[in-house]
Amino acid sequence: MSVNDALISRCAPDVHPVTINALIDTESGRNPYAVANVSDNESKQFKSLSSAIAYVNNLERQGKNYSAGLMQINSKNFKAYGLDNNTVFDVCKNIEAGAKILTDNYAAQKEGGEQKKIRNALSRYYSGNDKRGYVKEINYDGKSYVERVEQKAYKVPAILPTEKDSRELDDTGGSVFVKNESILSEEAPPWDVFGDFK
Numbered sequence: 001m002s003v004n005d006a007l008i009s010r011c012a013p014d015v016h017p018v019t020i021n022a023l024i025d026t027e028s029g030r031n032p033y034a035v036a037n038v039s040d041n042e043s044k045q046f047k048s049l050s051s052a053i054a055y056v057n058n059l060e061r062q063g064k065n066y067s068a069g070l071m072q073i074n075s076k077n078f079k080a081y082g083l084d085n086n087t088v089f090d091v092c093k094n095i096e097a098g099a100k101i102l103t104d105n106y107a108a109q110k111e112g113g114e115q116k117k118i119r120n121a122l123s124r125y126y127s128g129n130d131k132r133g134y135v136k137e138i139n140y141d142g143k144s145y146v147e148r149v150e151q152k153a154y155k156v157p158a159i160l161p162t163e164k165d166s167r168e169l170d171d172t173g174g175s176v177f178v179k180n181e182s183i184l185s186e187e188a189p190p191w192d193v194f195g196d197f198k
Helices: 005-011 017-028 049-061 091-107 114-127 145-152 181-185
Strands: 034-037 042-045 066-068
Touching (some): 005 017, 017 114, 034 049
Antiparallel strands (some): 034 042, 034 066
């Protein structure tokens, strides 16, 4: 399923789209009708809304713990986030609930930098605590949940706008100011088509 940035911005305006997309990829593989039967440790990928609803209704009758939808919202959280077995499969409502859970987990972090806080929040999203999401799991090629989410994010981060001229940025901003243009006249390696690698 295509979950574009416009949809994410509308349904989860407080969480970066890269993070939401990485979570969706990890949690459901982008299937809005994915259901994980947590009690029995099994997952199902449905092709229709009616099949997914019938399945979770059956799980509920059996008293099972389950998670559903794009961001795999746990049934224990349905009431708190205004969801039920029908609305949990609504793409926007599911993303909204998942983003709220992640935002609450992030806000609860008191120590560490921004990236440590988001990773701890992901661990809480997965397990309810700051530790379990870092545990390497055999079923996932020895990768932890946090690592699996990281792998779904972009390998190269988004370029951010700056108010400075890009040629005046120092090396912490992305490029280095060229102070002596004469260095460009030296013979460059054949792969350096612009002759500016030094």
